[in-house]
Amino acid sequence: MAGHSKFKNIMHRKGAQDKKRSNLFSKLSREITVAAKMGMPDPDMNPRLRLAVNAAKAQSMPKDNIQRAIEKASGGDAEDYQEVRYEGYGPGGSAIIVEALTDNRNRTATNVRNCFAKNGGNMGTEGSVAHGFERKGLIEYPAGAGDEETVLMAAMEAGADDIESSDDGHTIWTDPTALHEVAGAMENALGEAESVKLAWKPNITVAMDEGSAGTLMKLIDALDDDDDVQTVWGNYDIPDEVMEKLG
Known part of the structure; x- marks a missing residue:
């Protein structure tokens, strides 16, 4: 379980699926509204909105919910969210x-700091760990999309930078400015992706033992449960046998 795939794995691992799904829809709606407010309300004319809508569709978010989130951007009651x-x-x-969308920076900063402090972590200053990551575009396909060679060829022809394939699926990395274009080309070749988004890719990963991994999962769960937190990225690598023990 590497850092970039943590969200899907944690959702699978936790038992409170209904609550997590409701929380996920709320986060997806917020991103759609912010994307629509920052640009055109048409996904075809707004790359960020298209990514947000595709992410919502990948999670089986109802079309009515997606449309309401887009329409909310042009309404007078739309909150003024800030990216932090x-x-x-x-x-x-x-x-x-930790990436968040918030209408109250003080509240969010306090909540995130408490999550770190209560779960074996320590919140740092801006730039304290980002130097160990690279901003990339991330496209994920399930294993059923094709074998490694098929996906590799599609990714190369689409202009992707790198691909990682395993029994769990295919991870395609792109230049962040080319994400929309590469994702579109790959959709034409392989169908709709499971996930398309901007990501933080660690330059190196840190292997977690069982004790550290258990505490880390509690930290990530706490962060993910916060309404303002959109995504959590890390440079951790949890071996499969450790994940099985954690259950």
């Missing part, structure tokens, strides 16, 4: 980047 990033240190020497 927090950085910190987790258990076992891991580095964590």
Whole structure:
């Protein structure tokens, strides 16, 4: 379980699926509204909105919910969200980047700091860990999209930078400015992706033992449960056998 795939794995691992799904829809709606407010309300004319809508569709978010989130951007009652990033240190020497959309920076900063403090971590200053990551575009396909060679060829022809394939699926990395274009080309070749988004890719990963991994999962769960937090990225690598023990 590497840092970039944590969200899907944690959702699978936790038992409170209904609550997590409601929370996920809320986060997706917020991103759609912000994207629509920052640009055109048409996904075809707004790359960020298209990514947000595709992410919502990948999670089976109802079309009515997506449309309401877009329409909310042009309404007078749309909240004024700000994008903020927090950085910190987790258990076992891991580095964590937290991305949030908030209408109250003080509230969010306090909540994120408390999550770190109560779960074996320590929130740092801006730039304290980001230097160990690279901003990239991330496209994920399930294993059923094709074998490694098929996906590799499609990714190369689409202009992707790198691909990682395993039994769990295919991870395609792109230049962040080319994400929309590469994702569109790959959709034409392989169908709709499971996930398309901007990501923080660690330059190196830190292997977690069972003790550190357990505490780290509690930290990530706490962060993910916060309404303002959109995504959590890390440089951790949890071996499969450790994940099985954690259950």
